[in-house]
Amino acid sequence: MSFQSRSLTSRSGIKLSGMVLLALFSLLMFSAPLVAQPTDEQPPAEQPPAEPVENKPDPPEEPDAEAAKSPLAKYVIVDSPIDDAVFRTIRNTALRLQELAQLEDRPAFLILEIRPGQSEFHQVHGIAKFLTSSKLDRVRTIAWVPETVTGNNVVVALGCAEIILHPDAELGDIGRGKPVDPDEEQLVLTLVEKRHNVKLSRDLVSGMLNPQVTLLQATIDRDGMTEKRIVTEEQAKVLRDNQIAITNVEVIKDRGQRGIFSGSQARELGVLVTHTIETRAELSNLYGLDPQSLREHREQGESKVVKLIDVTDIIDPVLEAFIGRQIER
Numbered sequence: 001m002s003f004q005s006r007s008l009t010s011r012s013g014i015k016l017s018g019m020v021l022l023a024l025f026s027l028l029m030f031s032a033p034l035v036a037q038p039t040d041e042q043p044p045a046e047q048p049p050a051e052p053v054e055n056k057p058d059p060p061e062e063p064d065a066e067a068a069k070s071p072l073a074k075y076v077i078v079d080s081p082i083d084d085a086v087f088r089t090i091r092n093t094a095l096r097l098q099e100l101a102q103l104e105d106r107p108a109f110l111i112l113e114i115r116p117g118q119s120e121f122h123q124v125h126g127i128a129k130f131l132t133s134s135k136l137d138r139v140r141t142i143a144w145v146p147e148t149v150t151g152n153n154v155v156v157a158l159g160c161a162e163i164i165l166h167p168d169a170e171l172g173d174i175g176r177g178k179p180v181d182p183d184e185e186q187l188v189l190t191l192v193e194k195r196h197n198v199k200l201s202r203d204l205v206s207g208m209l210n211p212q213v214t215l216l217q218a219t220i221d222r223d224g225m226t227e228k229r230i231v232t233e234e235q236a237k238v239l240r241d242n243q244i245a246i247t248n249v250e251v252i253k254d255r256g257q258r259g260i261f262s263g264s265q266a267r268e269l270g271v272l273v274t275h276t277i278e279t280r281a282e283l284s285n286l287y288g289l290d291p292q293s294l295r296e297h298r299e300q301g302e303s304k305v306v307k308l309i310d311v312t313d314i315i316d317p318v319l320e321a322f323i324g325r326q327i328e329r
Contacts, residue, residue, distance in 0.1 A: 072101060128155050167267075
């Protein structure tokens with residue numbers, strides 16, 4: 001009996017030990033994947049592909065910013081004769097543009113359509129002097145000449161930073177076949193010498209002021225560079241006296257001829273005009289302007305009332321005084 005009991009006990013111990021080992025082995029098998037799982041997920045967690053994308057600016061903001069900087073523009077027709085009312089319109093429009101350009105930090109354009117006619121010199125010079133002043137340092141002034149303009153009205157165009165001509169329109173002959181008064185000539189040349197318009201030069205405008213001036217296109221070689229320049233005969237002599245090599249000379253205006261240039265001729269010579277166009281609508285594409293800004297701008301001045309005074313009696317001192325008072329009113 002004792003031997004059988006020990007035998008049973010021994011078998012029970014072996015069975016128990018086997019069960020314990022089996023349990024331990026199962027525990028290791030199920031726990032091994034749990035330990036390895038974080039290792040499989042670790043590489044994706046270490047990659048940072050999304051960081052650079054978060055730092056990029058929002059693309060839709062850029063068009064809005066550009067729209068906020070769209071140019072300001074006003075279009076003014078300069079009728080003849082140019083008088084105080086026209087001067088006031090140009091001045092007030094330009095100063096408003098200057099103020100808006102400063103407040104909104106936007107480019108601004110004042111486009112003056114110069115029409116043919118005749119005006120007093122002091123009026124056109126006053127406008128040109130104003131256009132070249134520092135009061136309009138934020139406004140680009142543009143003269144648009146769709147048809148031929150001669151006489152004093154040309155001076156307004158010379159006061160603008162840019163001149164745009166129709167290819168067939170002509171600009172010049174300020175004295176209309178005669179030399180301009182010397183004092184007036186000097187005032188115009190002083191404006192040109194400000195270099196407000198880089199397409200103008202003293203010599204070129206001298207030929208537009210005086211038919212007796214001969215204009216030449218001189219090809220100059222200096223330091224290995226070739227330059228074509230419009231000069232008077234006198235200036236060509238000065239260049240030669242200063243040992244500047246002039247390799248070719250072409251006469252573009254003989255003595256006695258009017259100093260006037262068409263848009264196509266000026267463009268070919270590289271003087272006077274910045275561009276040539278055929279219609280006003282082309283201005284919007286040329287300068288990136290809203291077409292609505294090219295609508296005609298006319299400032300309302302004082303209304304004029306015409307009255308008829310019927311005089312049937314002899315004009316005595318009393319009637320003369322009455323008529324004088326009516327005229328002053």
